[in-house]
Amino acid sequence: MINVEQVSKKYKGADHYSVTNLDLSIDEKEIFGLLGPNGAGKTTLISILCSLIKPTSGSFTIDGLTYQKNKNVLKQRIGIVPQEYALYPSLTAFENLQYFGSMYGLKGSKLTSKINNTLDYLGLLPFAHKKINTFSGGMKRRVNLIASILHDPKVLFLDEPTVGVDVQSKNVIIQFLKELNSNGTTIIYTSHHLNEAENFCTRVGIIDHGKIIIKGEPKTLIKNQEGAHNLEDVFLSLTGKALRDHA
Numbered sequence: 001m002i003n004v005e006q007v008s009k010k011y012k013g014a015d016h017y018s019v020t021n022l023d024l025s026i027d028e029k030e031i032f033g034l035l036g037p038n039g040a041g042k043t044t045l046i047s048i049l050c051s052l053i054k055p056t057s058g059s060f061t062i063d064g065l066t067y068q069k070n071k072n073v074l075k076q077r078i079g080i081v082p083q084e085y086a087l088y089p090s091l092t093a094f095e096n097l098q099y100f101g102s103m104y105g106l107k108g109s110k111l112t113s114k115i116n117n118t119l120d121y122l123g124l125l126p127f128a129h130k131k132i133n134t135f136s137g138g139m140k141r142r143v144n145l146i147a148s149i150l151h152d153p154k155v156l157f158l159d160e161p162t163v164g165v166d167v168q169s170k171n172v173i174i175q176f177l178k179e180l181n182s183n184g185t186t187i188i189y190t191s192h193h194l195n196e197a198e199n200f201c202t203r204v205g206i207i208d209h210g211k212i213i214i215k216g217e218p219k220t221l222i223k224n225q226e227g228a229h230n231l232e233d234v235f236l237s238l239t240g241k242a243l244r245d246h247a
């Protein structure tokens with residue numbers, strides 16, 4: 001479904017590469033977790049795959065297609081949940097979702113029922129006609145998520161979809177993503193919640209200094225890492241305990 005070959009990225013003016021000669025292959029219907037310390041290159045990689053930024057070198061395909069030749073087709077096949085909210089604060093949840101749906105050519109009763117059903121699944125139907133600027137962080141994350149899946153993408157990219165949300169919101173978001181996946185959506189997500197990734201992902205890749213240092217099924221990675229009881233143990237063994245502050 002996704003094939004990445006030797007992708008590198010050096011931002012303009014930067015003195016180092018954020019992603020270096022990265023190879024990655026993700027199968028259809030996987031839930032792939034991209035894990036790594038702050039500054040490891042997760043957002044950069046996901047932004048490249050969503051065509052939000054261009055790689056400095058290397059190539060990749062999604063569903064066998066490149067953006068160079070198939071930008072509009074790929075736009076319909078992928079969904080993007082960015083780290084920052086992409087919502088209009090002075091519009092209601094419903095108005096926001098109508099707007100995002102219309103960007104994918106959706107309209108009428110089909111769009112309305114999709115919005116209402118999904119708001120309902122995610123516990124937001126009673127707030128459908130309230131303005132986003134009255135919503136909590138967890139509620140905004142859920143609307144942000146709905147905005148990205150109205151067009152039923154085959155592949156969904158999520159950059160830290162559960163950051164800053166309470167346990168209840170997190171559970172419903174993960175439940176919803178599992179449901180999408182069981183209906184055929186391939187999911188690639190980044191997270192700092194290793195426990196969540198351990199339970200949610202079919203495979204994870206740990207990325208550090210722009211390179212994937214290990215990838216595989218969480219259970220296998222834990223079994224193969226001496227002394228590891230969970231994914232966090234594997235992560236710390238491989239990436240160390242030093243802080244990753246940078247400015």
Ligand SMILES: Nc1ncnc2c1ncn2[C@@H]1O[C@H](COP(=O)(O)OP(=O)(O)OP(=O)(O)O)[C@@H](O)[C@H]1O
Pocket residue numbers: 011012014017018036037038039040041042043044045246
């Ligand atoms: N627009 C930019 N210009 C220059 N350097 C950047 C830019 N965006 C990111 N970087 C650098 O690229 C590297 C990777 O950053 P990236 O945001 O991809 O990491 P990350 O793994 O997503 O981190 P976090 O977990 O903190 O979100 C870092 O060194 C960062 O400082």
